[in-house]
Amino acid sequence: MQRAARAFVASHHEVDDATVYGITELADELGISPRAIRFYEDKGLLKPRRINGGRAYARRDKVRLMLIQRGKDMGLSLAEIKHVLDLYGDKGEGEVKQLEFIIGRLDDAMAMLEARRDSIALTLVEMKLIRAAFAKELKSKPRA
Structure with a gap:
C-alpha cells in the first residue's frame, strides 16, 4: 500500500510525465x-481521456488502479475506495482526511482480525481438550 500511495502522491506532482497507456497495455502491466478497468471507470473510480475514440490512461490513472487493487486487498468496498480517492482531491488537498x-x-480491520484470532485460539484449546479426553477414553478401550 505504501508504494502505491507514494506513487499516487508523486503522480500529482509530476506534471511532465506524459506517458499514455492504452487499456490493453495498462491491463497487462x-x-x-480490460473489462475490470472499464468497470472501475463505470463506477467513477477512473476518468481516462479519450483520444480518437479510445481510452488513454495517464500515469495517474495507473496509480489509481494500483490503489484500487490495494483497497480491494484490504477488504474495502468500491464505495470506500472511491471515497478514499475522492478525499485526496485533485492536488492532494485532502491527504490528511x-x-x-x-x-x-x-x-477496524485489525480489531476484527484480532477478535477472530482470539476466537480461533479458544476453539483450538477446546479442540485439544476434547481430543485429549477422547484419546484417554480410547486407551481405556480394549482393542479388537
Missing part, C-alpha cells in the same frame, strides 16, 4: 482485465 479515513478503517 497491472495483471487485470484520506489518511485519517484509512487509519480508521485499518484499525
Whole structure:
C-alpha cells in the first residue's frame, strides 16, 4: 500500500510525465482485465481521456488502479475506495482526511482480525481438550 500511495502522491506532482497507456497495455502491466478497468471507470473510480475514440490512461490513472487493487486487498468496498480517492482531491488537498479515513478503517480491520484470532485460539484449546479426553477414553478401550 505504501508504494502505491507514494506513487499516487508523486503522480500529482509530476506534471511532465506524459506517458499514455492504452487499456490493453495498462491491463497487462497491472495483471487485470480490460473489462475490470472499464468497470472501475463505470463506477467513477477512473476518468481516462479519450483520444480518437479510445481510452488513454495517464500515469495517474495507473496509480489509481494500483490503489484500487490495494483497497480491494484490504477488504474495502468500491464505495470506500472511491471515497478514499475522492478525499485526496485533485492536488492532494485532502491527504490528511484520506489518511485519517484509512487509519480508521485499518484499525477496524485489525480489531476484527484480532477478535477472530482470539476466537480461533479458544476453539483450538477446546479442540485439544476434547481430543485429549477422547484419546484417554480410547486407551481405556480394549482393542479388537
